[in-house]
Amino acid sequence: MAMQGRTFLFMGRPGCGKDTQGQLLADKIKSQLFSSGEVFRNIIKSGTAAGRRLQADLDAGILMPVWFACYLFEGALVGLKEEDNIVFQGACRILPEAQLFHDIHEWLGRPYTVLYLDISEETMLKRIAYRRGSGRADDAETAIHNRINEFNTKTVPSVDFFKAKGTLVSVTGESSIEEIHKQVLQAVGLQY
């Protein structure tokens, strides 16, 4: 029998470094890297009806419909072979997605680990500000506020759900990229 593949899902506050760490882990274990954001942008660019509708919703500030968010990560999961590894970044932003993510793994009999990159609110604000440079426009300010607010109200319940299921491992996201990567590997039982 083929070796059982593993699923890793990175979560954390905006600015916690999940994109960077997701990429590093995917490179390390030679796995597919799934980014909801990227798939979403590709569908918008594709010129299909779905892409046009999503663009219109985005322009109107409407959140992506739940069934669509679920569709995005389901596609990645149902395409996996048993031995394939996969790293997710930016999935399960709301509770129904997290529940479905869990159910699908259970049905597949496939283990998964949620890697929560823990940073303080202060670090989050500092990193976001750094990312954007110094010249702040009011709308960018609002966008950041919305993202933080969305994390606190929508994503925290997902994080709590995974905690309750015992599938979440918390790793500090405060240190250097290399140091965090080391700790991530350690947390999932891999050699640095």
Add this chain to the structure above:
Amino acid sequence: MELQTVIFYGKAGAGKGTQAQLLKKYLEERDTEHPVLYVETGAAFRDFAKQSSFTALRVKKVLTEGGLLPEFLPVWVWTDIFVKYITENEHIILDGLARNSDEVPVLARALEFYQRPSVNVVVLNITQEKALERLRGRARSDDSGEEIQRRLTWYEKNVVPAIERWKQFPQVLVHDIDASETPEEGHKRILQALKL
């Protein structure tokens, strides 16, 4: 012609596939400007089961040996077809979708997302006796007496509540069609209900 969105329901033996095909043919002949997207989830599942992914292998096992498919899979299968094939310039005929009531609001939201102008649910009704009579007349290997009974019971338990759920959506019209006569007669009644 206004773009049609028609969702077919009917127990085994009601002639659902036949009526869907007759409607497809009608629309294609009457309206050459708009193609018809016909989504039949049974066929889509069988196609999916031919792939080599782990999920596909599991689905294949369930399809051949029986067992339950998880709820997310039917939704994923039709969403995938929608995302890839809906251009918003076509009529849509759906067959075998939303067969349990939890799936109904998901499909309703998806059709709303695509801003389909009007959604019609067509329910083909025949009596249990008529269904049994028709199914026994067919020569399908899976149509043994026990299997037929199992499918009819499953329909009552799962599909009937799903049809009821559609009635909660004001933008959706549910039409009960008597399908006990010939296919031609049924087709005529469907066109009447859809005002075509």
